[in-house]
Amino acid sequence: MLYGIILVLVVLWALGLATAYTLGGLIHLLLVVALVMLVVNLFSRRRA
Numbered sequence: 854m855l856y857g858i859i860l861v862l863v864v865l866w867a868l869g870l871a872t873a874y875t876l877g878g879l880i881h882l883l884l885v886v887a888l889v890m891l892v893v894n895l896f897s898r899r900r901a
Contacts, residue, residue, distance in 0.1 A: 858887060
């Protein structure tokens with residue numbers, strides 16, 4: 854589930870860069886959130 858969300862956010866981010874979308878800042882913010890979620894998930898998985 855988490856990787857699916859990350860994939861969708863990365864695709865949206867790439868589309869925002871390619872089309873110079875006006876809400877590109879929001880998409881970049883969502884990408885950062887997705888990356889933080891991925892890092893937290895990786896670290897929590899190693900501890901368990």
